[in-house]
Amino acid sequence: MTLAEQPRVLTWDELAEGMAATVDFVVTPAEMHAFAALSGDYNALHHDASFARANGFDGVVVYGGLIIAKISQLIGMKLPGRDAVWMGLSLRFRRPLYVGQQARLEGTIARLSESTRVVRLRIEVRAAGQLLAEGDVEARVAQP
């Protein structure tokens, strides 16, 4: 993903309940280091495999904040896309995502509020057939 990529442009009338979009991603060690510098969170769980295993995990655990960053990509680039204004997020982490693990984020429009032009998206993150995180997003479509 680069800044040269353009967000999808959808009008309100093109949105429909049940419409979905996905983001496939693999978090790399470089992204983990970048997020540590950005957030100031250098917890060993996210950088030290031995520490992570000693605490019951299979390896270095991806930051929850990085998963939220992927949700930001979904909202701002795909659904609703260019005119989205993020209003809220509710997210539950059920299982860890590991560095280097292939994952898919899917957002599905659960409800459209015509009066406020707010979209509620059902969010799911899966890897290896398992649900890792789920929640809801509210985003307003800011169009004239």
Place this chain on the structure above:
Amino acid sequence: MDPAEIYRKLTSIFRDVFDDDSLTIAPELAAAALPEWDSLQHIRLVIAAEREFALKFSASEIASLENVGEFADLIRRKL
């Protein structure tokens, strides 16, 4: 649904949106009386009401509302 039940649910919505457990609402309460009641909070109120009462408003219905009493009346008519 009787008006008292609508007001009970609306009170819960207002307290949640404005993060004030002591907030009380009355039919004459309007946005001008609550400094925190800006356009964004107004959207949150409408969204929460649509969810709580399982209904949808039109943009024109929302735009014409002057106070809580009109909001409650609109909800009652649509239920």
